[in-house]
Amino acid sequence: MTGPEPILEVSGLLKHYPLTRGILFKKQVGAVKAVDGVDFTLGRGETLGIVGESGCGKSTLARLLVNLEAPTAGSIRYRGEDITRLSGRALKAVRRNIQMVFQDPYTSLNPRMTVGDIIGEPYEIHPEAAPKGDRRRRVRELLDVVGLNPEYINRYPHQFSGGQRQRIGIARGLALRPEIIVADEPVSALDVSVQAQVINLLATLQAEFGLSYVFIAHDLSIVRHISDRVGVMYLGRIVETGRDAEIYDHPTHPYTQALLSAVPVPDPRAREHRERIILSGDVPSPTDIPSGCRFRTRCWKARERCTLEVPPLAVPEEFRLTRGPAAHDSACHFAEEKRVVPPEGPAASGDEPHTEPA
Ligand SMILES: Nc1ncnc2c1ncn2[C@@H]1O[C@H](COP(=O)(O)OP(=O)(O)O)[C@@H](O)[C@H]1O
Ligand code: SF4
Ligand SMILES: [Mg+2]
Numbered sequence: 001m002t003g004p005e006p007i008l009e010v011s012g013l014l015k016h017y018p019l020t021r022g023i024l025f026k027k028q029v030g031a032v033k034a035v036d037g038v039d040f041t042l043g044r045g046e047t048l049g050i051v052g053e054s055g056c057g058k059s060t061l062a063r064l065l066v067n068l069e070a071p072t073a074g075s076i077r078y079r080g081e082d083i084t085r086l087s088g089r090a091l092k093a094v095r096r097n098i099q100m101v102f103q104d105p106y107t108s109l110n111p112r113m114t115v116g117d118i119i120g121e122p123y124e125i126h127p128e129a130a131p132k133g134d135r136r137r138r139v140r141e142l143l144d145v146v147g148l149n150p151e152y153i154n155r156y157p158h159q160f161s162g163g164q165r166q167r168i169g170i171a172r173g174l175a176l177r178p179e180i181i182v183a184d185e186p187v188s189a190l191d192v193s194v195q196a197q198v199i200n201l202l203a204t205l206q207a208e209f210g211l212s213y214v215f216i217a218h219d220l221s222i223v224r225h226i227s228d229r230v231g232v233m234y235l236g237r238i239v240e241t242g243r244d245a246e247i248y249d250h251p252t253h254p255y256t257q258a259l260l261s262a263v264p265v266p267d268p269r270a271r272e273h274r275e276r277i278i279l280s281g282d283v284p285s286p287t288d289i290p291s292g293c294r295f296r297t298r299c300w301k302a303r304e305r306c307t308l309e310v311p312p313l314a315v316p317e318e319f320r321l322t323r324g325p326a327a328h329d330s331a332c333h334f335a336e337e338k339r340v341v342p343p344e345g346p347a348a349s350g351d352e353p354h355t356e357p358a
Contacts, residue, residue, distance in 0.1 A: 004043030006077075007212050008065070008098075008180060013038040013074035015060050019287060033286045034060040035071070036236030039313065042180070047206065047213040049223030049244070051259065052233030053283060058216045059103070061233075062184040065214060066100045067091065078180075096126050099178040103185040105165035109157040115168055116153040119143070122175040129176050142171040145208075147201060163194035167201065174205065182214045187222060199226055220256075221263040224248060232256045235294045236286055238313060242328030250325040252316060252335035254299050260340040274341050293333065305333050 016031040034057045042048050052058055063069045065076060067083060075082045083094045099122075102108035109118055119139045123130050130138050140150035146167040157165055166186060173181055183202065187195040203226055206213060217223045223230060224244060231241040232255060240253035251257050261277040279298045284290055293311050296302040316335035319327040326337040 004046055006041045007044045007079060008042040008214075009075075009077040009080075010038055010040050010042075010065070011075050011077070013061070013064060013076065014072040015057075015064055015069065016072045030287050033236050033289055035064065036286070036289065038074070038233075038236070038238055040231055040238060040241065042212055042214060043228075044179075044212055045206070045210055046228045047215055047226050049227030049230040050214060050216045050233055050238075051220050051223055051230060052218065054218055055283060055286070056233045057236040057286070058218070058233060059184055062100060062182045062214070062216060065180075065182045066098050067095055068100075092126070096129065096176045097178050098180045098182065099173040099176060101166075101169050101173045101181060101183040101186045104189045105162055105169050106189065108169060109165055111157050114154050114156060115143070115148075115160075118157070118168060119171045119175055122172060126176055138175070139171075142174055145174065145205070146171045161194075162190050163198055166190060166198050170198075170201065170205070174209070177209070178211070180212045180214070182216070184216045185218065186215070188218065195222065202226060219263070220248070220259050232259065235284065235289055237294065237331070239295060239332070240328070240330045241313070242325075242330075246325045246328045248341075249339060250328075250337050251340065252319070252326050252328075252330040252337050253295075253332045254301055255295050256330075257338050257340050263341070265341055270341060277340070293331070295332075301334050303334070309333065 013035055014037060015035040016033050018028045019030040019032060020026040021029045036057070038061060040048060050058055050061065064071050071084055076084050078094055078098065086094060116136065116139050119142055120135050123135050136153070140153060143150045143153065148164060148167055157168070160168065186202070187198050190198060202213070205211060213226070215223055215226055227244050229241065229243050230247040231238040232247065232253065233239070234255050240247065240251065240256045247256060248260065251260055258277040258279050261275060265271040265274050281298050284297055290297050292308050293299070293302070293306040296306040299306065311331040311333045313329050313331040315327050316330055316332065318335065
């Protein structure tokens, strides 16, 4: 891959939570495979959007990336060094550079702390980041940077709206001047009208501070405007990844196509011709992942090979020589380009799933 210098390289990442039975003698009877083999590279200054349904392992992946939890296996290289095996001072230094913005600004801010103390809290853990006498000034500066009045420094979280609270969460994430921010569904709890403002703020901050983002969402429409590249996650694994136009306009994995068919389309003419792909069945449990292709129990194209062979996340052979926008990584044995939302005119016909008008 040519592109910006990699700042984060994730390889074979696994997080399996043991499932135990018995009270006195706990016996492991299985595992919740929350993250089950994730690979990606994040370039410096780049935004990687991670998208998938609830329960597919997004938050677990986020906690692994910021080192809140240790993986069961795999590596996370930050500037070339595997950070999953670090401890003590080295771990602390890395944590400073990779910060998280949490999903729910209503529950992630301590209601008994003032905004000033919340934003300045990281300095208590990393006192070397700012001398004590300078912290209030820094906090005021951070309030200003995220578009809040620095005079609000002594107010409490309940005195702010949802969007303002998320700005406070972002200010806290910036306090240590990190290089990477992992934002776990940062706008999912906000009103639609406020979502765009917070996303625009994140984009402005990225340009200003040269930040690299992993931006997690459950909806493809949210990440489109901020992502350079997108990874689509299903049951603990990335099933398709590419540059944003490749994923949105030239998806080749059936799961991505189904997700795209549910994205809101503002243009009424395009909306009329959009085809809606309804997936059958429920998402399987991460304790019992299907053999072969993990999406096969819900895929309208599944054949015998899908049960027997795990499709690798790679450029499918049929597109390898084309070098066109369909030539991106897709974990499907029968990958096919399918434009789900046509720019104009009727939808192109392809392998027809069960469809109904949107
Ligand atoms: N600490 C844990 N122990 C056991 N299972 C967990 C734990 N954390 C998450 N899980 C399970 O892992 C799966 C993925 O969860 P999560 O990462 O929160 O997904 P998402 O953020 O995409 O909704 C879910 O089935 C969830 O119940
Ligand atoms: S490998 Fe088979 S089951 Fe999996 S997405 Fe492709 S066609 Fe569907
Ligand atoms: Mg989550």
